[in-house]
Each structure stands twice: as C-alpha cells, then as structure tokens.
Amino acid sequence: MANDTKERILAAALEMFSQNGYAGTNIRELSASLGLVKSGVYKHFESKEAIWNALLNQMIAYYGAHFGSPEHLPPVPDSLEGLVTMTMQMVKFTVHDEKVIMTRKLLTLEQFRDVRARELATKHFLTGLTDMFTHIFAGMMEQGLLRRDDPAMLAFAYTAPISALIHLCDREPEKTEKAIAQIEAFSRHFVKVYGSLS
Amino acid sequence: MANDTKERILAAALEMFSQNGYAGTNIRELSASLGLVKSGVYKHFESKEAIWNALLNQMIAYYGAHFGSPEHLPPVPDSLEGLVTMTMQMVKFTVHDEKVIMTRKLLTLEQFRDVRARELATKHFLTGLTDMFTHIFAGMMEQGLLRRDDPAMLAFAYTAPISALIHLCDREPEKTEKAIAQIEAFSRHFVKVYGSLS
DNA sequence: TATTATAGTGAACGAAAGGTCACCTGTCAA
DNA sequence: TTGACAGGTGACCTTTCGTTCACTATAATA
Numbered sequence: 001m002a003n004d005t006k007e008r009i010l011a012a013a014l015e016m017f018s019q020n021g022y023a024g025t026n027i028r029e030l031s032a033s034l035g036l037v038k039s040g041v042y043k044h045f046e047s048k049e050a051i052w053n054a055l056l057n058q059m060i061a062y063y064g065a066h067f068g069s070p071e072h073l074p075p076v077p078d079s080l081e082g083l084v085t086m087t088m089q090m091v092k093f094t095v096h097d098e099k100v101i102m103t104r105k106l107l108t109l110e111q112f113r114d115v116r117a118r119e120l121a122t123k124h125f126l127t128g129l130t131d132m133f134t135h136i137f138a139g140m141m142e143q144g145l146l147r148r149d150d151p152a153m154l155a156f157a158y159t160a161p162i163s164a165l166i167h168l169c170d171r172e173p174e175k176t177e178k179a180i181a182q183i184e185a186f187s188r189h190f191v192k193v194y195g196s197l198s
Numbered sequence: 199m200a201n202d203t204k205e206r207i208l209a210a211a212l213e214m215f216s217q218n219g220y221a222g223t224n225i226r227e228l229s230a231s232l233g234l235v236k237s238g239v240y241k242h243f244e245s246k247e248a249i250w251n252a253l254l255n256q257m258i259a260y261y262g263a264h265f266g267s268p269e270h271l272p273p274v275p276d277s278l279e280g281l282v283t284m285t286m287q288m289v290k291f292t293v294h295d296e297k298v299i300m301t302r303k304l305l306t307l308e309q310f311r312d313v314r315a316r317e318l319a320t321k322h323f324l325t326g327l328t329d330m331f332t333h334i335f336a337g338m339m340e341q342g343l344l345r346r347d348d349p350a351m352l353a354f355a356y357t358a359p360i361s362a363l364i365h366l367c368d369r370e371p372e373k374t375e376k377a378i379a380q381i382e383a384f385s386r387h388f389v390k391v392y393g394s395l396s
Numbered sequence: 397t398a399t400t401a402t403a404g405t406g407a408a409c410g411a412a413a414g415g416t417c418a419c420c421t422g423t424c425a426a
Numbered sequence: 427t428t429g430a431c432a433g434g435t436g437a438c439c440t441t442t443c444g445t446t447c448a449c450t451a452t453a454a455t456a
Contacts, residue, residue, distance in 0.1 A: 003433075019310065023222035026413060039416080040434050048414065109307060111369050112217060118369055126362060153387050156380075161358035164324060171309050171316055182354075189351050193391060201403075224443065237446080238404050246444065 006044045008034055010058060013051050018102035021109045022052055056116055059103055063120060067128055074132070076139030080191040083140070087187050088180075091162065095169040095176055104170055125167075129159035146194050154194060161186055204242045206232055208256060211249050216300035219307045220250055254314055257301055261318060265326055272330070274337030278389040281338065285385050286378070289360065293367040293374055302368055323365075327357035345394050352392060359384055 012033050016025040027048055031038045045051045066072060074090075077083045094100050107121040133155035140146045146154070165179040165186075210231050214223040225246055229236045243249045264270060272288075275281045292298050305319040331353035338344045344352070363377040363384075 005433075021219055021221055021307070021311075023219055024311075027415085028413080036433095037435060038414085039436075042415070043433055046415095105310060109219070109310070112303060112307070113219075113222075121369060122366065126366060150387075153384065156384065157355065157359055157387070160362040161355055164358040164361060168320065168324060171319060186351065186354065189348075189355070203403075225445090226443080234403090235405060236444085237406075240445070241403055244445095 005034070005036075005040075009041060009044055009051065010055050013055050014099070014102050014106065017052070017055070018105040018109070022048075022113070052114075055106075056114070056120075059106075060116065060120055063123065063128075067123075067132070070135075073135050076136050076143070078143065078145075080145060080195045080197075083136075083145075083191060084184065084187045087162070088184055091166070091180060091183050095166055095180065101170055104166070108167075108170070125163055126160075129163060130155045133159050144196055147196050149194070158187075158190055203232070203234075203238075207239060207242055207249065208253050211253050212297070212300050212304060215250070215253070216303040216307070220246075220311070250312075253304075254312070254318075257304075258314065258318055261321065261326075265321075265330070268333075271333050274334050274341070276341065276343075278343060278393045281334075281343075281389060282382065282385045285360070286382055289364065289378060289381050293364055293378065299368055302364075306365075306368070323361055324358075327361060328353045331357050342394055344392050347392070356385075356388055 009030070012030050013025070016030055016033070027041055028038050031041050041051075045054065074086060077086050104124060107117055107124055110117040111121040112118070130152065134152045137146055137151040137154045137158075141148050141151060162183050165183050169176045169179050207228070210228050211223070214228055214231070225239055226236050229239050239249075243252065272284060275284050302322060305315055305322055308315040309319040310316070328350065332350045335344055335349040335352045335356070339346050339349060360381050363381050367374045367377050
C-alpha cells in the first residue's frame with residue numbers, strides 16, 4: 001500500500017508535542033498539518049495517548065539503538081585536541097539537528113508527567129553523556145593523555161556544562177552560535193586543566 | 199476584608215502549573231483545591247492567562263528581590279572547605295524547598311511558550327548561578343584560595359554540574375539524597391583541582 | 397439603619413476538545 | 427468481475443474547557 005502516513009503522523013506529533021506539549025496539542029491541528037482531517041488520524045492510532053506512546057517507544061528504541069550499547073561508543077581520541085574536535089562535532093550536530101532538538105524539548109516538557117519520558121530524559125541529559133565520556137576518559141588516561149583521576153567524575157564535570165549550554169540553545173536558539181563558542185572555550189579550558197601536560 | 203484568596207489562588211496555580219503545565223491545568227481543579235467553585239476565581243482574576251501573568255510577575259519580582267542585585271551576593275568563603283559548606287547549604291535548601299522546586303519545574307515546562315518564562319529560566323538555570331560564583335571565585339582568587347584563572351569560566355564549570363543534579367532531583371525526587379552526595383563529591387573534586395594548594 | 401462593595405455560588409453558554417460512525421474510493425487478490 | 431480492505435472524509439456525539447451572569451451572604455461604611 002506504500003503507506004507512510006503513520007510515520008508522518010508520528011513526525012508531526014513530535015513537532016507539535018515538542019513545541020506545545022502533549023496537553024497543548026490537539027488532534028485537529030496535527031491532522032491539518034498533514035493535509036488530512038482529524039478522523040483520518042484515528043485510522044492509524046486509536047487515541048491521542050496511543051500516538052504519544054508510539055512516539056515515546058520510537059524515541060526509546062532510537063536511543064537504545066544509537067547510544068544504548070557499548071559497540072556504539074565513539075573512538076577514544078588520541079590527543080587532547082582530538083577530544084576538543086570530537087566534542088565540537090557532536091555538539092554541532094546535536095544543536096542543529098531538528099529531530100534531536102525536538103526530542104530534547106519533548107522530554108523536557110513531559111518529564112514530570114510520564115515515567116518513561118522521565119527515565120529517557122535522565123539518560124539523554126545526564127547519564128548517557130557521562131557514561132560515554134567515562135569510557136572515553138578512562139581510555140585517554142590509559143594513553144597518558146589525561147591526569148589519572150576518577151574518569152566518571154571527570155566525565156560528569158565535562159559533560160554537564162556542555163549539556164547546560166545545549167539546553168540554552170534549545171531555549172534560546174538565537175544564542176546558538178555564542179553557546180557553541182562557549183562550549184569550545186570550556187572544552188579547551190578542560191583539557192588545559194586535566195591534560196597530563198599541565 | 200482580610201482577603202488572601204488572591205494569594206492562595208496564585209499558590210495553587212504555582213502548584214498545578216508546575217505539575218501539569220499551563221495547558222494541562224484547568225480552573226475547575228484549581229478552584230476545587232482551594233475549596234471554592236470555579237466562578238469564584240474570576241472574582242480575583244479575569245482569565246486563566248491573567249493568573250499566569252500574575253504568577254510570572256511574582257516570580258520575576260521575587261527573583262529580582264532575592265538574587266537580582268549585587269547586595270544580595272553571599273559572602274566570599276575564607277577557605278576551600280567554606281566553599282563546600284556554603285555550596286551544600288544552598289543546594290540543600292534549593293532541592294528541598296517546595297516553592298523553589300515548583301518554580302523551577304514551572305519554568306522548565308513553560309520556557310518554550312512564554313518569552314518571559316524563557317528569560318527567567320536562563321537566569322535561574324544558568325546565568326544567575328554563574329554570575330554569583332564568578333564574584334565568589336574572583337574573591338577567593340584575590341585571597342589566594344583558588345588558582346588564578348578566569349573566574350567566569352570556573353564559575354560555569356562549577357555551577358553547571360551542580361545545576362544538572364538539581365534538575366535531576368526535580369525530575370526524580372527519590373534520587374535526591376544520592377544527588378546531594380554527588381554534588382558534595384563534585385564540590386570536593388573541584389576544590390582539589392582548582393584549589394591553590396594543588 | 398440603610399447602603400454598598402466584596403467574595404462567593406450555581407446554573408448556563410459557546411467553543412473546542414477527543415473520539416465515533418456511516419460512507420466513499422482506489423488497489424489488489426481471488 | 428468481484429469482494430475485501432486500507433485509507434480518507436465529513437457529520438456528529440459527548441465531555442470539558444474557559445468564561446459569564448444573576449443572585450446571595452456578609453461585613454464595612456455612610
């Protein structure tokens with residue numbers, strides 16, 4: 001049947017939920033944005049909540065597939081400058097990719113209402129990043145690039161400020177460029193402080 | 199007249215808006231939680247949006263009165279341990295005070311919808327804290343307690359991770375104790391790294 | 397005491413919400 | 427050719443929303 005309407009509904013839902021929240025979104029507008037009428041949506045989902053659940057499942061699955069398992073860990077940089085470069089690549093992607101932005105906003109808006117959104121939010125905003133950089137920093141310490149220290153603590157100290165500025169970009173997109181520059185400055189400050197040469 | 203109903207409405211609105219968001223809150227429930235009937239609220243506010251505006255004005259005024267001006271800056275600690283102590287005092291207050299928690303949640307939920315909420319959110323979550331600790335760290339550097347460095351950068355590196363864990367407490371209150379311990383560990387890590395004795 | 401403003405009630409209203417249903421239409425398999 | 431079905435339409439239903447209004451009780455004021 002070549003039917004991608006279901007996927008298009010989920011895409012539109014992500015867009016509207018991330019902007020106006022679940023409660024602030026209505027099926028009429030959502031349908032209209034797809035060029036169909038409200039009842040058409042109910043051919044694909046049995047309720048508004050079903051759309052929400054499907055969207056959340058999709059996000060959870062996506063996160064699991066891309067960041068959930070150890071095999072998706074990025075390579076350990078072989079220099080301090082490599083850490084900065086890798087960081088900036090990831091940051092530039094994450095603050096410019098519309099779908100990623102909307103995912104973060106959605107999790108921000110629904111974290112207090114839905115337990116699964118809450119858990120995914122914590123992964124997205126906190127533990128996912130620290131886990132990833134714990135691994136990276138442990139590797140860099142082994143290579144003698146970073147001062148020996150608790151890699152988890154360093155990862156937390158490194159990723160939390162970056163995460164804060166990513167949130168700023170979501171909140172005030174016009175500050176994105178400035179925030180990226182700030183992240184790079186922070187990253188360089190970090191390698192200066194924790195690099196083994198200091 | 200002894201009429202505090204207006205204030206009670208605002209308090210209830212803070213509670214409901216911070217839990218369910220503006221769109222997810224209805225006047226019936228809000229009135230009921232105060233033991234009055236829906237139309238009674240309209241004796242004090244002409245619309246739901248008027249309640250929102252009054253609440254936001256109150257929050258903005260409160261923030262301005264308590265954190266807005268330089269005279270409210272905390273004293274500069276006279277030791278590294280003093281920094282940790284002061285930090286933990288502030289943190290324990292901010293993660294346990296119901297009103298402060300609800301304020302943060304509300305700003306989190308409405309930051310994408312309302313420009314003034316957005317600006318206050320940035321102050322609350324980012325610039326307010328960094329500004330405050332920029333002043334503190336500059337003072338501590340003058341006293342020779344901290345290594346000479348850019349105090350604004352240090353303030354950012356110090357407050358952003360703490361802020362991230364405060365957000366975690368808002369999202370998952372059952373992790374509050376653990377998060378507080380993590381903040382203390384991070385604070386001690388920070389003074390170890392940046393203290394002038396290192 | 398008479399008056400008047402205040403705070404609250406309860407019924408009602410129109411709009412908008414989520415959801416249902418009978419119906420239409422094009423596609424594909426038997 | 428026919429029948430089944432997926433996908434879409436438009437009218438309609440019920441509930442809930444924010445809001446209004448006539449009315450009442452109360453307490454201060456003139």
